[in-house]
Amino acid sequence: MTENLFDLLSSRGFVAQSTDAEMRKRLESPVTAYIGFDPTADSLHVGSLVPIMGLMWMQRCGHKPLVLVGGATGLVGDPSGKTAMRQMLTREDIDRNAQAIAKQIGRVVRFDDSATGAKLVNNADWLANLNWIEMLRAVGPHFSVNRMLTMDSVKGRMENGGITFLEFNYMVMQAYDFAHLFRAEQCTVQMGGQDQWGNIVMGIELGRRTADADLAGLTFPLVTKSDGGKFGKSEKGNIWLSPERTPVYEFFQFWRNVSDVDVAKFLGFFTTLPMDEVKKLTEHQDQRINDAKIVLAYEVTKLIHGQAAADQALADAKNAFGAAHDVTGDSIPHADIAMSELEVGAGLLALLVRANLATSNGDAKRLIQGGGVSIHDTRIDDLQRKVTAADIKDGHVLLKAGKKKLFRYDVR
Numbered sequence: 001m002t003e004n005l006f007d008l009l010s011s012r013g014f015v016a017q018s019t020d021a022e023m024r025k026r027l028e029s030p031v032t033a034y035i036g037f038d039p040t041a042d043s044l045h046v047g048s049l050v051p052i053m054g055l056m057w058m059q060r061c062g063h064k065p066l067v068l069v070g071g072a073t074g075l076v077g078d079p080s081g082k083t084a085m086r087q088m089l090t091r092e093d094i095d096r097n098a099q100a101i102a103k104q105i106g107r108v109v110r111f112d113d114s115a116t117g118a119k120l121v122n123n124a125d126w127l128a129n130l131n132w133i134e135m136l137r138a139v140g141p142h143f144s145v146n147r148m149l150t151m152d153s154v155k156g157r158m159e160n161g162g163i164t165f166l167e168f169n170y171m172v173m174q175a176y177d178f179a180h181l182f183r184a185e186q187c188t189v190q191m192g193g194q195d196q197w198g199n200i201v202m203g204i205e206l207g208r209r210t211a212d213a214d215l216a217g218l219t220f221p222l223v224t225k226s227d228g229g230k231f232g233k234s235e236k237g238n239i240w241l242s243p244e245r246t247p248v249y250e251f252f253q254f255w256r257n258v259s260d261v262d263v264a265k266f267l268g269f270f271t272t273l274p275m276d277e278v279k280k281l282t283e284h285q286d287q288r289i290n291d292a293k294i295v296l297a298y299e300v301t302k303l304i305h306g307q308a309a310a311d312q313a314l315a316d317a318k319n320a321f322g323a324a325h326d327v328t329g330d331s332i333p334h335a336d337i338a339m340s341e342l343e344v345g346a347g348l349l350a351l352l353v354r355a356n357l358a359t360s361n362g363d364a365k366r367l368i369q370g371g372g373v374s375i376h377d378t379r380i381d382d383l384q385r386k387v388t389a390a391d392i393k394d395g396h397v398l399l400k401a402g403k404k405k406l407f408r409y410d411v412r
Contacts, residue, residue: 004028005061006218011275012268013221014054016194019204020216026189030115033058033189034066034181036123036174036196037105039074039097040089043242044104046254047232049270049300050220054191055109056272059116066187067105069098071124073173091124098122104241108303119185123177126184139176142209143202151198171199178203182213194219223269226261241304248305249331252313255297257404260289263296271299320406327398327408334408337397342411345386348373348399355399355407367401374400 006024009015020026035051037044044052055065074094089097102120109118148154148171154163178200181187190200200217207213223231232239239254240246246254258266264282267273273281273295281292294314302310309331316329333355337346349364352373358364365383367373373380375391376398387409391397397409 002061005058005063008057008061009054009218012057013265014050014057014269016219016221017197018216018218019201020218023216023218026216027061027063030062030064031189032064032066032181032185032187033191034068034121034178034185034187035191036068036070036073036177037101038070039094039101042097042100043240043245044101045232045238045240046270047223047238048241049304050223051192052105052108053270054220055105055118058191059109059118062116064116065109065118066181066185067102067109067111067118067120068177068181069102069120069122071095071098071122072127073123073170073177074098091128094124100242104304107306121181121185123173123180126180127173127176135176139172139206139210142206143172143175148202151202152195154198171202174199175203175206178215179207179210179213182207182211182215188213188215190215190217192217192219194222223265226259243305243309247331247333248301248309249313249316249329249333251305252297252301252310252317252331253404255300256293256317258293258296260285260293263289263292267292267296267299271296271303273299327406328394328396332406332408334396334410336412337409339389339411342387342389342392342397345388348375348380348385348387349383351387351409352399352401355409357399357401357405357407372402376400 004024005027006015006018035055037048037051055067058065071091071094074089074097075091105118110116111118111120148168149158151171154168154171174196178187178190190203192200197217197219200219204215204217207215225231238246239251243251255266255270264278267278267281268275271278281295282289297317298310298314301313305313312329313331316327316331319326319329320332335355337351348368349358349361352358352364352367353360357373358367364373368380368383368385371379371381375387376393387397392411395411397411398406399409400406
């Protein structure tokens with residue numbers, strides 16, 4: 001065994017709650033622990049990085065991680081932290097998404113047959129074919145509806161228009177997962193986000209009642225930004241781990257542009273840098289904090305997309321915003337535009353939307369009216385402005401939204 005997992009997670013800010021007062025002692029010996037992921041999309045977003053890092057540290061500290069993909073629970077939908085019912089997906093959608101996110105987790109966590117090798121499990125394998133009557137008889141007597149109604153995941157929905165019977169069963173299904181994994185994999189610890197506390201507790205109780213299992217749970221804090229905004233979102237929506245959904249350069253820039261006061265916390269959560277190094281990087285709130293942001297952006301991008309992609313994003317960012325103003329790097333967001341389109345004049349509003357620098361024509365207008373749009377280095381005030389061949393410079397047209405966002409149209 002290396003460093004105690006509980007000590008390490010605590011030092012990096014990962015521990016929100018623990019069901020076991022002796023969790024540190026429990027983790028002195030190797031355990032099998034699991035974290036579940038909801039396959040509602042074909043990519044995870046950066047909000048899922050805390051549990052992914054939890055899996056990684058679990059493995060590095062000598063424990064065996066189970067990565068549970070909710071192939072069955074995803075068909076129901078977790079009501080935790082939601083004010084409305086999720087869109088229902090088909091089983092084919094769920095299976096496809098599960099495969100995609102397992103591949104993403106595999107960039108950070110090692111999957112193999114060793115003692116600490118991660119194992120992928122899908123709860124569809126044991127839940128999807130259960131007989132409903134069999135399920136009710138097996139677990140129904142062990143759940144109190146009154147108790148379930150006190151759980152935050154249910155109370156929150158009850159206060160916002162109610163919860164469907166479909167979603168009400170999610171807690172039962174997740175509890176069944178923990179009891180099943182104890183029997184099948186000798187799994188004794190479940191970890192997850194703080195919003196999963198109620199589900200974890202119910203699983204511990206079900207395991208104790210049906211298998212006399214000594215189970216425990218640990219939750220991670222829900223990450224928020226210093227301004228109270230939701231972490232992991234930009235003006236365009238979620239920051240995804242998939243480069244098809246969020247290009248690597250945009251991913252890099254998301255981390256480069258976090259608030260000064262968030263840098264130390266995010267370095268603890270999302271990198272493997274020793275905490276004494278994190279302290280040195282962030283102890284001065286001056287120009288050096290910008291250097292720490294670059295370290296944060298580089299380290300997270302390297303972790304998720306690999307060193308080559310991180311090196312490219314770093315170089316392109318330095319070139320674009322440095323003295324050279326070179327925006328020709330491959331990782332800079334870009335697309336081709338036909339010379340014929342510029343010869344007749346392409347509407348600037350439409351090009352901003354096409355470049356994802358604005359979400360709509362109305363949004364593009366507000367950007368222009370606020371003085372936030374430039375073509376190359378020339379600020380644009382005209383809402384009717386056309387982009388023409390006269391705007392081509394070095395074979396491209398560069399659009400800028402604010403000081404930090406840009407998009408290159410390569411003329412073909």
